[in-house]
Amino acid sequence: MTLVDLALGPRPDEPGPPLHGPAAYPHDVETRLAADAAAILARYPQPRSALLPLLHLVQAEDGYVTTAGIRFCAAQLNLTDAEVSAVATFYSMYRRTPTGTYLLGVCTNTLCAVMGGDAILATLEEHLGIGPGETTGDGAITLEHLECNAACDYAPVIMVNWQFYDNQTPSSATALADSLRSGTPAPPTRGTPLPTFTTTCRVLAGLPTDLGEGTGPGPATLAGLRIADRHDMTAPPDTGPATEPSSSADAPEPEAVESVRDEPAPAPSATVPAEPGTEETDPSTTGD
Incomplete structure (x- = not known):
């Protein structure tokens, strides 16, 4: 068996700043x-x-x-x-500091890390000159370090305003960041045309927008289903829960179980020698 020692990057930090900002709306x-x-x-x-x-x-x-x-x-x-x-403050999707036009999240969880997620994050930090949780000076991009984008079949994955950019590399990630800063964002791999962060929040609030419907799952997600279709594989039928007895009268009598009482432990014997390295044999082990 071959052992693989994979050095992973640091985990995302918890959001730190307390809630602040204006105390009331106009x-x-x-x-x-x-x-x-x-x-x-x-x-x-x-x-x-x-x-x-x-x-x-x-x-x-x-x-x-x-x-x-x-x-x-x-x-x-x-x-x-x-x-x-x-x-x-429980959910990370609610931001505590002003967020850029685009929230760019890089996943470094297990599969994305194996496929290069940590290298992508490090490249973007250097390219943008910011760390996770920070925003570029032009207000275009806020960088986020994510645990999982729920898209392991397309690892490594970047999300921008929670839209998917699949199978990323350091070079494709920097090109994506440049397109965001130029105001001509590259289209997501799946989903609607890329909205701004605030428009995305209105979508998540359930309010109508003119973005249209997103695309469905991609080929990698459906690979198992298509294999099953080709081989006429089906799931076993649902037989439902086991039938319960209709009344207590129909229930089987519980079998009698012999009661066993725990016996108290025997007292220590003076004839049994103390174990080495204990207080009885080594005074240096005595606590203060």
């Missing part, structure tokens, strides 16, 4: 957001179930979740600021 902004929030709330029988899309809504306003956004969501859902903040 009246016209709050009125507009309230109309969007009403459309979102109408989809949920329980208002608090709308918290995640409402957080995307307020993130679309400033490019990150601000104190004003937290208070707006809390007021809409009759929650406390603390309850909303707890959710907003």
Whole structure:
């Protein structure tokens, strides 16, 4: 058996800065957001179930979740600021600092790391002159270090505003970054034409856009299904749960089990020598 020692890069850091930003929205902004929030709330029988899309809504306003956004969501859902903040700071998709036009995320989890994800991240850091969590001076790109893009069949993968760019290399990644900064973004491998970060947040809030429908899964994702189709392979039928006895009267009698009582451990014997290296044989092991 051959052992492979693969040196992986550092894991992504947890988002650090606390929520901040404006404490309140101007009246016209709050009125507009309230109309969007009403459309979102109408989809949920329980208002608090709308918290995640409402957080995307307020993130679309400033490019990150601000104190004003937290208070707006809390007021809409009759929650406390603390309850909303707890959710907003739990999920990494809710940004705590202003985000660029494009959020560029590089995966370095297991398969992407094996396929070169760490090299891609290092190349982009040098090329853009920023580290993960930072934004280029022109406000175009915020770099993100991701654990997984849920697209292992296309590793290594980059996501821009949560759109897929598959089978990347250091050179293709720098070319992608250059296209983003020039204002002519390369189209995603799969999905709709690339929207801005704030437009993406409105999509995730469930609000209508003119982006159209995205593409379906690619060939690598469907490879197993196509092999199964060619060989007429099918899943076993679902026979349903096992039939339960209709009543307690039909249930089998439990078998009697002999009761066994644990016996107490025997007392230490003076004839048994102490183990070497213990307090009894080596005083240096005695604790303070």
